[in-house]
Amino acid sequence: MSSAVTSYGWEWEALLRTWQELDVPEGWRAEITEGGVTMTPPPGNGHNKIANKAHRARTDRVEKLWAYAKAPVPLYLLIEHYREPKPSVTLFTDPVDGHYRRSEQVAFGEQIRLPAPFGLVLDTAAF
Numbered sequence: 001m002s003s004a005v006t007s008y009g010w011e012w013e014a015l016l017r018t019w020q021e022l023d024v025p026e027g028w029r030a031e032i033t034e035g036g037v038t039m040t041p042p043p044g045n046g047h048n049k050i051a052n053k054a055h056r057a058r059t060d061r062v063e064k065l066w067a068y069a070k071a072p073v074p075l076y077l078l079i080e081h082y083r084e085p086k087p088s089v090t091l092f093t094d095p096v097d098g099h100y101r102r103s104e105q106v107a108f109g110e111q112i113r114l115p116a117p118f119g120l121v122l123d124t125a126a127f
Contacts, residue, residue: 012071033063057082069095075114076100079127089124 019037024030027042040056060078068076072095081087087108092100093115106112108127114120 031059031064032067033059034067035063065092065100066098068092069100070098071095075118077114077122081127087127089122089127 015032015037019030019032022030022037022039024039029040031038031040038059057080060080065076065078069092074093074095076092078090078092080090088105089108089112090103090105091112091114092103094101104112106124109125111121111123114122
């Protein structure tokens with residue numbers, strides 16, 4: 001069995017095990033990123049909320065996208081409530097060498113098909 005190694009020398013299995021065993025405080029978020037395991041506190045005041053949205057967008061669109069493709073996680077569903085010009089859902093598939101070769105994006109309110117192992121159509125109208 002081969003192991004994926006992140007840029008900081010962590011073996012993927014050890015990184016995943018560390019993330020799974022975390023005791024994450026309520027409201028906090030633990031994520032695997034290119035830099036390892038990161039914990040993000042809940043938003044506090046208005047400034048923190050705006051900064052958190054900007055940080056989250058970068059984390060979800062760049063760092064997590066790379067980490068999940070590198071793993072390789074076969075499907076990555078990205079739900080972006082604050083996407084401009086309007087909120088959207090993007091399904092990334094077919095990971096190869098740290099990037100996804102295919103993606104499909106729909107606006108909130110449209111449907112997106114999730115392939116196996118889910119094999120269902122996700123209606124985003126409720127988002």
